[in-house]
Amino acid sequence: MRTRVLPFLKGKKQKNFCYFGPQSFHRRRPKSAKRLWFFCSKRSFLFYCLLLAPSIALSQSDPNPALVTQGKYLAQAGDCTACHTSLGGQSFAGGLAISSPIGTIYSSNITPDKTTGIGTWSYDDFARLMRSGKTKQGYIVYPAMPYPSYSRITDPDMHALYAYFMLGVQPVDQADRRPGIPWPLSMRWPLHFWRWFFAPGAQPFTAAAGQDAQVSRGAYLVEGLGHCGACHTPRDLTLQEESLTGDHASYLSGGGLIDGWVPVDLRSDDTTGLGRWNTQDIVYFLKTGSNDKAAAFGAMGPVVHNSTQYLTDSDLAAIAAYLKSLPGSSSDTFTYDNTETTALDSGDESKQGAAVYLASCDVCHSANGEGYREAFPALAGNPVVVADNPSSVINIILDGARRPVTQTSPSALVMPTLAWKLNDQQIADVATFIRTSWGNHAAGVTPDEVAHLRKTYKPVPNRELSP
Ligand code: HEC
Numbered sequence: 001m002r003t004r005v006l007p008f009l010k011g012k013k014q015k016n017f018c019y020f021g022p023q024s025f026h027r028r029r030p031k032s033a034k035r036l037w038f039f040c041s042k043r044s045f046l047f048y049c050l051l052l053a054p055s056i057a058l059s060q061s062d063p064n065p066a067l068v069t070q071g072k073y074l075a076q077a078g079d080c081t082a083c084h085t086s087l088g089g090q091s092f093a094g095g096l097a098i099s100s101p102i103g104t105i106y107s108s109n110i111t112p113d114k115t116t117g118i119g120t121w122s123y124d125d126f127a128r129l130m131r132s133g134k135t136k137q138g139y140i141v142y143p144a145m146p147y148p149s150y151s152r153i154t155d156p157d158m159h160a161l162y163a164y165f166m167l168g169v170q171p172v173d174q175a176d177r178r179p180g181i182p183w184p185l186s187m188r189w190p191l192h193f194w195r196w197f198f199a200p201g202a203q204p205f206t207a208a209a210g211q212d213a214q215v216s217r218g219a220y221l222v223e224g225l226g227h228c229g230a231c232h233t234p235r236d237l238t239l240q241e242e243s244l245t246g247d248h249a250s251y252l253s254g255g256g257l258i259d260g261w262v263p264v265d266l267r268s269d270d271t272t273g274l275g276r277w278n279t280q281d282i283v284y285f286l287k288t289g290s291n292d293k294a295a296a297f298g299a300m301g302p303v304v305h306n307s308t309q310y311l312t313d314s315d316l317a318a319i320a321a322y323l324k325s326l327p328g329s330s331s332d333t334f335t336y337d338n339t340e341t342t343a344l345d346s347g348d349e350s351k352q353g354a355a356v357y358l359a360s361c362d363v364c365h366s367a368n369g370e371g372y373r374e375a376f377p378a379l380a381g382n383p384v385v386v387a388d389n390p391s392s393v394i395n396i397i398l399d400g401a402r403r404p405v406t407q408t409s410p411s412a413l414v415m416p417t418l419a420w421k422l423n424d425q426q427i428a429d430v431a432t433f434i435r436t437s438w439g440n441h442a443a444g445v446t447p448d449e450v451a452h453l454r455k456t457y458k459p460v461p462n463r464e465l466s467p
Pocket residue numbers: 074075078079080081082083084098105106107108109110117118126129135136140141142144145146150161179
């Protein structure tokens with residue numbers, strides 16, 4: 001069957017023959033040619049497609065390389081690999097442990113393997129899962145899979161993604177791990193209700209009337225594939241994001257801790273958000289992993305490494321334009337104050353934490369708290385430093401951080417681990433110092449908070465950041 005059908009399809013030079021489905025195929029064909037297809041019902045057509053898909057992937061006779069390439073780009077924009085490739089594992093074979101309040105969830109094998117992956121899924125199965133979380137087997141996946149955001153993916157993009165996962169990804173034989181969630185929480189049927197309440201009416205993205213085309217493209221990427229809100233939007237007790245679109249003030253206003261890191265406010269607040277970043281700052285940060293104001297670390301490192309560094313300049317500019325269109329909610333403004341700079345420059349260590357800063361931080365972040373352009377981030381006026389929750393600041397001092405490696409900045413600059421050198425009091429002092437100097441105004445940090453994080457924080461090994 002394979003040898004007969006494939007040359008036939010190819011001979012007709014029908015692009016995207018599988019992925020745009022029979023209707024659009026008929027729309028594009030001249031009438032006379034349609035007759036050739038009288039024997040080919042929709043169902044058998046799809047059947048041929050599915051049967052052929054893996055063999056096409058392995059032979060070089062890919063029917064539409066452009067579609068697969070586009071799908072790869074979209075998979076990068078959606079950062080599928082972040083969850084579907086485990087530490088040291090094969091691409092997209094799943095098995096990554098994701099902790100949730102009810103237990104550990106493991107990501108699925110989404111390679112086109114026919115027994116353990118999604119090799120037998122039709123386009124409709126795939127699109128249904130991406131938009132409503134419902135698997136081919138009929139159960140609903142845990143919302144650790146950000147389908148409420150992915151539901152916004154447009155049909156043409158969904159087709160390209162499907163083409164990539166069927167034809168551009170190597171099948172891997174690796175069975176999915178069962179979630180480590182105890183009964184009765186392990187029952188999946190309540191997830192139907194969760195979806196019904198919190199992610200109803202999955203709709204592909206449509207631009208708001210009168211919206212600027214660039215902002216609209218940015219909204220599509222951020223709210224949809226980029227699922228930036230999965231980390232940067234606060235969640236309710238029932239775990240749904242408080243909002244999924246930019247027209248709500250809570251959207252991207254700063255999320256809950258991810259592995260001990262605080263996903264900061266991305267709205268235009270002057271002190272806690274991106275108010276003082278211009279669009280070029282945002283583009284540069286997402287492309288290279290740093291700019292002269294901040295550097296990506298913690299949970300944001302892999303996002304830059306796997307995803308945003310690959311986006312085209314025009315898509316990054318669209319994301320930046322969209323983020324800049326989100327108004328802030330606070331009227332606080334940042335004004336640089338050089339009191340601490342003058343004191344440190346003259347060797348005055350009287351402010352609590354100043355001595356630790358001079359001994360352990362000054363060499364990289366500088367006495368004026370402004371760091372060194374792109375290499376060492378500024379601490380003055382940095383939203384990460386003044387975030388209400390000081391966990392990022394404490395954890396980065398305890399455990400250090402490594403800037404993500406990107407095509408444009410291949411050397412990973414390192415912030416050293418200082419847990420061995422500084423005690424809880426010293427870390428509390430220096431954290432308080434940076435949160436209250438150079439014009440920063442945030443609450444101080446106590447030694448108890450440091451002691452708690454020292455005990456509970458477990459660094460997550462970041463395979464993505466290895467050079
Ligand atoms: C933040 C983590 C995360 C990201 C990002 C993510 N997924 Fe998932 N995905 C999951 C988890 C976890 C599951 C399994 C959930 C469960 O068992 O209920 C899953 C399940 C799936 C399934 C169902 C597979 C099956 O056999 O049931 C598909 C298909 C899928 N994801 C595709 C994708 C694609 C395509 C992307 C990128 C556009 C993506 N995922 C990005 C976490 C993620």
